[in-house]
Amino acid sequence: MSRLEVKIPGQAQAIVEQLYRNMERRIAASPPGLCPVDMALNFLNLCRAQTCGKCVPCRIGLAQLSSMLTQVLDGEPEIGILSRIESTAQAITETADCAIGIDAANLVLMGLKGFRDDYEEHILHHRCLGSLKNPVPCVALCPAGVDIPGYIALVNAGRCDDAVQLIRKDNPFPTACAYICEHPCEARCRRNMVDNALNIRGLKRYAVDHATGAPHAKKAPETGKSVAIIGGGPGGLSAAYYLALMGHKVTVYEKKKQLGGMMRYGIPSYRLPRQRLDNDINAILSLGIEVHTQVNVGSDITFDQLKKQYDCLYLSIGAHTDKKTGIPGEDSRGVISAVELLRRIGDDDMPDFTGQNVVVIGGGNVAMDVTRSAIRLGAANVTCVYRRRQADMTAQQEEIEGAIAEGAEVLTLQAPVRIEADETGQAVALWTQPQIIGAMDSNGRPRPATAAVEPRRISADSIIVAIGQGIESLGFEQCGVKIQRGGTLLADSSTRLPDMEGVFAGGDCVTGPATVIRAIAAGKAAAANIDEYLGFQHEIRTEVQVPAPRFADQRPCGRVNATERGASERKGDFQCIECGMTDEEAAQESSRCLRCDHFGYGNFKGGRVERW
């Protein structure tokens, strides 16, 4: 034996390390709907394997918990077993010597609280409340339920027009989503089990960029019913599109100069080129939808007038007001809200930041949008100030990285405390209180706390506040629409308003600021339920036939990621940052799709929703 040795992992350990990575990806690819008790048991068994074996609660207790959970699933225990599981787990958390046992028992306690009904169903009736409602992970996780394996197969077959047509069955904004969708579809892609998730949005972008004109589905005969849509954003226009296809007469009322909502007045054109957005909007309007822009419902026309004039109303007003920080000096000149800035940019009224020091307050996607816009508007320095760590920012990591690459500075753990102005009232600096990251809140996000460090002065010519948006709901509240805490409109999952006949609502104004695809999904649901409310059962479908899948071996292959224009080039203009896939890349990437619509559960149940 040498006195000291260099650590060299053995072959077994190296393989185990690889298995860990495989399991991480595999867990990521878990479809929604699995039996929660079964999952809890299997996680617990993993924990059992991790115990060092020294202490009683962890070594024996976890084994006994595992045995009791197995009985719940496979045996015929009395209902009292639940209190025994609970008291055992409680004792383990209170007496285990280290995190291995404490955290494992906590996992069981969380489940007992979170899905006790499922535990009870197993014990009393020997069955599970879980079920695979939609076995195709990407489709299950797409709020609008777009037929993703279908359009990927069409891209693979070189049929981009058909791909766009298929997407439109569930989402009338194929182009906008191809550029900016947050792609929740990719999160649990089964391809994760082989290598990495498919680049679904990238393939959609390829489809829309290569489509030459996809025809719309056939419009149903006119029904004579009329619907007014209040708010011409993604949700309102989606509802408008499907209602028009169903043969209803649709009129859109939009407060701003142009249609598009946050896709125009929130998302900068370097992410979604205006012309591409207009492609989608024009395609929707081509169905014969009446549009009134710059009409403010409340002052130009009243809510009650609209209610009388139309058979049905859909409220999709979005979340377009700014939130204030409430710190002293916020009303100084040179302090503007992100909402205001992006609205001006949306109408091509570009502010000039040439040579300025710009400070952005916030850590979300909107903060990144204004940071990167300020760079493009000539700012000399842009500093993004956030009170937690970069990892805690709600903005997508690639947005943060993109901003940094373009020269932005991200200053974390700084809580804004006041804005300093000169004697003319012009803001000159933001004062911040440095923070220390602290304990987790109930959602598992760490809370910042005041650090024992002096406040800091960040000099600024302009300060942009991007800490969230609110909903202009006051006018509607006065007309009897119920408002929830947080200022959102109250509507159920069918988008109906309670106690208000013939009025529906959805999108950001109901959920609070969310994503384009969720607004589209709400518009789609609203269209179906409004159609039903008006006494019809129109079906939305497409004639496009999806190519039959071919049996293929699944050899691991890298994912084609999107490439971007170089930072130094792109930061000088508002042209699109992201480059599309080449033909070669699209062919390879689309062939990675495992066709879960066919292989696995898909060819049995739920593989394809052909109409809605």
Added chain:
Amino acid sequence: MVNFKINDRDLTAAEGVTILEAAEQAGIPIPHLCFLKEINNIAACRMCVVEVVGKERLVPACNTEVTEGMVIYTNSDRVRRARRTNLRLILSQHNSNCAVCIRSGNCELQRLSRDLNIHYQPYELQLERSTVDLEAPVVREASKCIKCMRCVQICDKVQGMHIWDVAGTGSRTTVDVSYNRFLKNTDCTFCGQCVTHCPTGALTVRDDTNRVLQAVGDPDIVTVVQVAPAVRVAWAEAFDLPVEQATTGRMVAALKRIGFDYVFDTNFTADLTIMEEGSEFLERFTHKGKYRWPMFTSCCPGWVRFLKTQFPAYTQNLSTAKSPQQMFGAVAKSYFAEKIGVDPHKIYVVSIMPCSAKKTECELPTMNDACGDPDVNAVLTTREMCRMFCSDCIIPADLEEAEFDSPLGTGTGAAVIFGATGGVMDAALRSAYYLVTGTNPDADAFQKVRGDRPWKEAVFSIPGAGDVRVAVVSGLGNTRRLMEAIDGGEVVYDFVEVMACPGGCAGGGGQPIHEGVEMASHRGNQLWEMDANATVRFSHENPDVYELYRAYLKNPLGEKSHHLLHTDHTAWSVRK
């Protein structure tokens, strides 16, 4: 056309054909278990895997299309090993108590296990918990279920009732009643199509033979058995009898061997049903304003259950005439009891039916009109009858032909076709025509309602009554489409025949089971042939039915008929 090789033979097939089909066309069978043509090609059992040169993994033949240049081996070493491993895995979760299983000898799993020469099992037996509920006529034994999902598919795709579904997730995934319900709380029609398409003994129809044999063995009880039309063209399949021996007479002889005191024919009451239902139709048709339209036939209990739960507003449209089975029971315990001078409480009526739903029909609280006891005491399926023959060591081939007993044993050609889709309508129209015009139509005048098409429609002109718009449908999925069309005003009919099972009773849930083969059409054709060869082809010409009216009932729709032969479909509820 595509060119490919299987086991070194050069072959061609049309584009889009699966490897399984292409191989079968070339006379190369590939073992399969979960596959059911056009219904279930989910490649779950992995018995049909084959080796395709150039593919690392084995390929399921049932849902992979042959492509140009494919080189396939169906029995390579890899295939053999994998197939046997998977079969052993299936067997490790199957309660292989074959000796005491209803499907022994007619079980796909048993057959495959024998064919693949499986005679030891390395895996631990892991059986799913099974609780068997004998209250409903359809019985599921979870420990025998191999999760092929055929029952789910049949109920979804063919019958459209969605009673079965996948339950649970992960390795505990199984089949159960959908939405975590219990069978008795569902709208299940008990059509039994899930049973006849189950490859194992996981789904069976409740066996009631013991009850029946007990009655047969009791010297104080007079046992009376009736045999439904569709049974006679199917029973012999279980004995592999040549056509010339597969006769009704041999079946009657076998039933007499069992020891039934009287062997009668449901054809007799099928003719009686026509007299009542035909008269009822004419009464309704000539007083159109008093009734709701169309009028529906009521002889299929699966259909009656379907209508009562799926389209309850149409329950009044059902003919009030009882089914032939129930008319038989009522007549046996009244007219016949009087005739032979026996206390009807001592008469035990057994039906042999191609049907599982008939077992619930005889249990309905409204079916006890003759003497207060159930009019029909027990219902056996065709399969149960065959099992009784076997257990009494009856060799049908050796039997002398026998005749049905009198007086409830005569039936016409119009009665025997009740067992095929369109038969009830055809028979009813023949007699309705006579009842209006006083002359017989051509017995083949109503051919448009015959044949295998799932939804048939026609208009027939009856001089003196007018044009009668009729429709005939079989299979509950088709029935739902027809009902929706009626409800939506897309179609207008006067008289509609519905049978729950595809092809009618010939394809009933109580009939002999043949893996992968639908027999309804073949059996139906035999029934039509029996009609064509019958000397009497009109229900109103059945001499014993005539005598029944003369001596006892007096008139169709008369007071006695009303009491014994008609029923109130609204007086009971499907869900217990």
